[in-house]
Amino acid sequence: xxxxxxxxAATTHDSKVLPLHTRLARRGLLSAEHLVDAGYTSLPxxxxxxxxxxxxxxxxxxxxxxxxxxxxxxxxxxxFHIDYDHRQVTCPQxxxxxxxxxxxxxxxxxxxxxxxxxxTKSQCRPCPVRTQCTTTADSARTVGFPPQELRDLQLxxxxxxxxxxxxxxxxxxxxVESTVNDFAHGHGMRRCRYRGQGKTHIQHVLTAIxxxxxxxSGLPPTEEAPMPHRPTAHQNYLDHREIPRPKSWRTPGS
Numbered sequence: 001x002x003x004x005x006x007x008x009a010a011t012t013h014d015s016k017v018l019p020l021h022t023r024l025a026r027r028g029l030l031s032a033e034h035l036v037d038a039g040y041t042s043l044p045x046x047x048x049x050x051x052x053x054x055x056x057x058x059x060x061x062x063x064x065x066x067x068x069x070x071x072x073x074x075x076x077x078x079x080f081h082i083d084y085d086h087r088q089v090t091c092p093q094x095x096x097x098x099x100x101x102x103x104x105x106x107x108x109x110x111x112x113x114x115x116x117x118x119x120t121k122s123q124c125r126p127c128p129v130r131t132q133c134t135t136t137a138d139s140a141r142t143v144g145f146p147p148q149e150l151r152d153l154q155l156x157x158x159x160x161x162x163x164x165x166x167x168x169x170x171x172x173x174x175x176v177e178s179t180v181n182d183f184a185h186g187h188g189m190r191r192c193r194y195r196g197q198g199k200t201h202i203q204h205v206l207t208a209i210x211x212x213x214x215x216x217s218g219l220p221p222t223e224e225a226p227m228p229h230r231p232t233a234h235q236n237y238l239d240h241r242e243i244p245r246p247k248s249w250r251t252p253g254s
Contacts, residue, residue, distance in 0.1 A: 002208040007201035042110035074132035089117035112146035
């Protein structure tokens, strides 16, 4: 079922539409858990949904883009010990960072404010495993990471997503993808029939109503007989005077 729609310009990234939780809250349609795709699982979004609406946003986190993680060799960020209390980072070889800066502000709503820890040339150049750690021109490693509350959330989400329970729960998302595919391809939502975002939104809403009606009509009948509708005042008037009703006015079972 389609319960909420937002119409934006084609150049707007999906992640910028996640404030739909505010609209759902106004309509009393918030759920305890919101299953989303990878476009909505940035750390700021996960934290904001929990803090402002008590909604758990669940979806696949994007993989670590670093060279070490892609090649599955060397020392990625997770191999460094981050000590938030003492504001320092320790590398796998026991060297302690010489400085830490940040968190730096960011203009992107999907990016966590980064903190950067730096190691010096004198620490990195003599290291016997330096090539597994960094290939920078100055041979000094830097490590970027989010603030502690977001880092804790990141570790929790990554651990949870490896469990069979999470994978089973997230499998329900396939029904959502089926609805989106039906909406986009089965009903021509890749093309606008009207000019202007306002008219296009009306097209989306009317099409969503049609999709919901189509899906509801395809549900199997319930075992219980439907409750008869209460007669209207006009129908009562006809019955009281024993005037036959037109067939289309009869309530079920009459």
